[in-house]
Amino acid sequence: MSSTPSAEVFALVDGNNFYVSCERVFNPRLEGRPVVVLSNNDGVVVARSNEARALGIDMAIPVFKARGLLRQHKVVVLSSNYTLYGDMSQRMMAVIGQFSPRQEIYSIDESFLDLAGFGHLDLREYGQEIRRRVRAWVGIPTCVGIAPTKTLAKLANHCAKKRPEYDGVCDWSRLHPAQIEQLLSTFPAGDVWGIGHRWGTRLLAMGIRSARDLALADAALLRDRFGVVMERIARELRGISCLGLEEVGADRKQIVSSRSFGRVTQSLEDLQEAVTQYTCRAAEKLRRQAGVCSTLQVFLQTNSYKPEEPQYHPLATVKLAAPTDDSLRLTGAALSGLRRIYRAGFRYIKAGVMFTEIQPGAVRQLQLFGDDAAGRAPGTQTDARARLMVAMDRVNHRTGRGRLRLASAGIRNAWAMKREKMTRAYTTRWDELPVARA
């Protein structure tokens, strides 16, 4: 594939089977065994060891569908320990960051490095050094893909992982044109970064099967049928860099807190408890990034896996009088939205709260007609509230989430997520997990 020479060089470093690898660091007996890690609610498989993958356990498969395979092969089943994975991620990213002045942390287990200007080095050897250091210092096995565009770096990373001859590092620029040809033509278009299930199917229908087909496809046609995103992907496959490194850990533009219930509920009281808790959780995240929010959304969902039941997926948008990070105000707004959309007679399985229109707290607009203008010294009540929020966050951080909570969060929480089933056989493993301490 001919490509316009690009001055850019990206490395994509990612942890192999990251969640499983984190567990193995603290429990070496898991080495060599099939292991899966489940989603937050023990609902679906979100990580698999190579051994589990070889057994045909698919990613994102619901646990109840995989139960037979899991039992038959004595697969070790673990609930997610996001505290552990988050901590391991930070350590891993810090080590990887030593290898370039510019790093983008793309996800919990993936990081792009800017290696432009490192041309004097043997980048394959450099990649091996990254792998060795992360393995030695953090304990996580990684693979490295190096290429002139991020999309190709992802593809190279995939090759590094799947083809033993690369020994964990694939440097695109060191491949012969014939090798590149061969790699691209055997790589399914649907597996290219940015092509999901829907687009993959549509591409197939157009006769575009491989990454090579996609790279060679007519750009105007792609743009017309799919939009600029697809056009960019095709260009990136041709070696033309369209996606830059996004270095700054930008603040979230939206914050979501939502969760499925342990069992369906029809009661407004249950929903009020849930919405209160989700709003407070989102507000904590908002304060952590020192942001304020002026619009939020509340949504409810019935179980769409049961089409025979009446379906209702309402969404309410609530604008606040002034941007705020105050849990009480935000909860008041969320509950008013909830009352607007709640209808009796539906079996709700999930609720959620989404903060949108987030801005930095430093530029917060003063409320013209509100607490501050009500005859008190400016800022008095606002400041007291802010101090209360800080205190609440501190207590909850130290003593566990939800220790201090609003009354409307409730105590009974009959709807709360349960783990009874999955954990029946493996609940003890929680206790067996050594706890990582900084």
Add this chain to the structure above:
DNA sequence: TCTGGGGTCCTAGGACCC
């Protein structure tokens, strides 16, 4: 019986304005 949660970006279409 049992199907995750938290993000981003882009686009189409309606409302509104001049």
Add this chain to the structure above:
DNA sequence: TCTGGGGTCCTAGGACCC
């Protein structure tokens, strides 16, 4: 027969990612 046109803002929804 024929019913302005263009810009902007907002929202909902669709697609993708891990």
